Amino acid sequence: MFQLEAPHPHLQTTTVLPSPQFSDQERLLDTVTRKTAVDGTRYTYVRRRPGRRKLRWTFLLTRIKALELEAFLRAYHASPLRITDHRDRVWLGYFTSNPVEFEGRGRAAPAIPPLTRGELYAVELEFEGVEQS
Numbered sequence: 001m002f003q004l005e006a007p008h009p010h011l012q013t014t015t016v017l018p019s020p021q022f023s024d025q026e027r028l029l030d031t032v033t034r035k036t037a038v039d040g041t042r043y044t045y046v047r048r049r050p051g052r053r054k055l056r057w058t059f060l061l062t063r064i065k066a067l068e069l070e071a072f073l074r075a076y077h078a079s080p081l082r083i084t085d086h087r088d089r090v091w092l093g094y095f096t097s098n099p100v101e102f103e104g105r106g107r108a109a110p111a112i113p114p115l116t117r118g119e120l121y122a123v124e125l126e127f128e129g130v131e132q133s
Contacts (some may be wrong), residue, residue: 003084006076019086020057027054055122065070066102066121093129
């Protein structure tokens with residue numbers, strides 16, 4: 001289970017998504033800069049961002065859930081979020097992917113009114129934030 005809540009700290013809306021695909025990623029945001037002085041001496045500078053991480057998840061969603069996620073993203077694209085991921089870790093931060101692309105992955109079978117059936121969408125979300133303990 002994957003839970004998106006916004007806006008933080010006064011939560012108004014919660015969206016629950018299925019667990020992401022196996023290709024989820026997590027990385028640090030520290031950067032290293034190398035400089036060379038006029039006399040040839042080399043210096044390195046490390047810019048640390050303690051606790052900040054960049055996360056990327058890929059979800060496979062039904063059409064109805066994709067429409068729900070699209071409405072959530074439109075309403076809260078610039079708001080701080082609280083995310084509880086599939087590993088039960090809590091993150092505070094912002095989405096950095098703009099625009100979010102929904103890619104059709106599965107064909108639509110005959111519909112059962114009023115819902116569609118069999119249609120699948122893949123969406124990749126990028127998030128930058130701090131893990132809460």
